[in-house]
Amino acid sequence: MVSSAVALRRIVQRYAPPLLAVVVAVAVWASATGDIGVPSPLPGAVVLLIALGSAWAAGTIRTRRWPLFLAAAVGWLVLAASAAGVLASYQAGLRLRGRQLAGYLAGAAVALAGGVLVGLAVGGVRRITTATSGNVLLLAACLVGLPLVFGLWVRARQDTLAALRDRAERLEREQEARADRARAEERTRIAREMHDVVAHRVSLMVVHAGALEVTAVDPGTVEAAALIRTTGREALTDLREVLGVLRQAGPAVTPERGLDAVDELIGESRAAGLRVTRQDEGVPAALPATLGRTAYRVVREALTNARKHAADAETTVCLRYLPDGLEVLVRSGPSEGGSTLPGAGQGLLGLRERVELLGGRLEAAPVDGGFLVRALIPLAGAA
Structure with missing residues (x-):
């Protein structure tokens, strides 16, 4: 209409x-x-x-x-x-x-x-x-008066509509400004709570790990304490970057890692006790930065879940270079059970949305007693 x-x-x-x-x-x-x-x-x-x-x-x-x-x-x-x-x-x-x-x-x-x-x-x-006098008055009304009044009415209506449009646009701008202020206040509040709660607890963890590293006698304990202290410091660094993004008024662009950092992820997982191997198939080629960042996130989320729920299982990270894209597979073998860390279950959901935005698909399901995360990311969607 x-x-x-x-x-x-x-x-x-x-x-x-x-x-x-x-x-x-x-x-x-x-x-x-x-x-x-x-x-x-x-x-x-x-x-x-x-x-x-x-x-x-x-x-x-x-x-x-x-x-x-x-x-x-x-x-x-x-x-x-x-x-x-x-x-x-x-x-x-x-x-x-x-x-x-x-x-x-x-x-x-x-x-x-x-x-x-x-x-x-x-x-x-x-x-x-x-x-004649009567016709002159009638002609003056018909030729001048009525058309003039109609024109004045149309102009007044146009002015009224223009004023209403201006008011609506002004109200919309004010509403957007209020929404921006509300978002900024909420981001600041979240940043403050994260700093007061999470950063404080991680700092305590780093301090206690450092003390344990100094006072412990057993070499294994010293090594584990050093790993906890190093990981805690890296977590504090990442947390500061997140807090800096939250405190910024406008949209911020933070550098994200790509495929070149996958080996570092695997090294961190190995240091945490996870048995991880990497396999590359196909001919490596230069890939778009968006595709590399998405693949890095897939590997990071899959290894994080493996450390949480199958820390004793063997895990394989496979990057398969295809002519029209990249396939990322992270397979965890059967686990003997034991303690697992709590999770919110939202990581894979957000990751699936990110992959689908690039025109790809992500699958995550139990396979042969273990768990498989498979992401197929096309070049067309990341170009």
């Missing part, structure tokens, strides 16, 4: 000027021949010239006004033709303001008075039509 109205409005705006010119020309000619007005004794060539001039003035009203006002005065004084005068009065109400409108009214009064004088001089039907 809205598109149809817009299309109709465009058609009207495009074809209204030539159509209006034709209507004015026909009306002036019909008035001079006596079909809708007073018959004129002037030659047909003169009538045709006035009709064509009135048509041209009506067709150019969007760019200039004075030709139409002149054509209205000439048409009324020479032929007693009212078509151009009605259109001129409407355009005056629609476009003129202040002194310009007062000047038009004065000009219209002069033209009507001139029409009275011409009617008195010509006599006959012209005198009865344009020079």
Whole structure:
């Protein structure tokens, strides 16, 4: 419905000027021949010239006004033709303001008075039509008053709609500003809570791990404490970066790791006690940065889940280079059970959305007593 109205409005705006010119020309000619007005004794060539001039003035009203006002005065004084005068009065109400409108009214009064004088001089039907007091008042109302009032009403309506649009846009901008402030306040609140709670606890963990590393006698305990301390410090560094992003008012761009950091991920998992091997299949090629970051996230999430739920199982990371993309497989073998770390279960959901945004697909399901995470990321979606 809205598109149809817009299309109709465009058609009207495009074809209204030539159509209006034709209507004015026909009306002036019909008035001079006596079909809708007073018959004129002037030659047909003169009538045709006035009709064509009135048509041209009506067709150019969007760019200039004075030709139409002149054509209205000439048409009324020479032929007693009212078509151009009605259109001129409407355009005056629609476009003129202040002194310009007062000047038009004065000009219209002069033209009507001139029409009275011409009617008195010509006599006959012209005198009865344009020079009698009752007809003069009626003509003034029909030629000037009513079209002028209608033009003023249309202009007032346009001004009201423009004011409403401006108000709506201003309210929308204010609402967006309030939403931005609310988001900024919420980000700041989240950052503060994360700093007060998470950072504090991780700092305590690092401190206690450092103390245990210094005081412990058993080499295995010392190594585990050093790993906990190093991992805790890295977690604090990552947490500071996240807090910095949350505290920023605008969108922030933080560098993310790609495929070149997969070996580092595997090394961290091995240091944590996970048995991980890597396999590459196909011919390695330069891949888009978006694809590399997504593949890195798949491997990171899969290894994190393996450490949580199958720390004693063998895990294989396979990167399969395909002609049209990259396939990432992370398979965990059967686990003997034992303690597992709690998880929210949202990591794979977010990861699936990220992969699907690139036109790929992600599968995560138990396989042969273990667990398989498989992501197929096409080059087309990451380009």
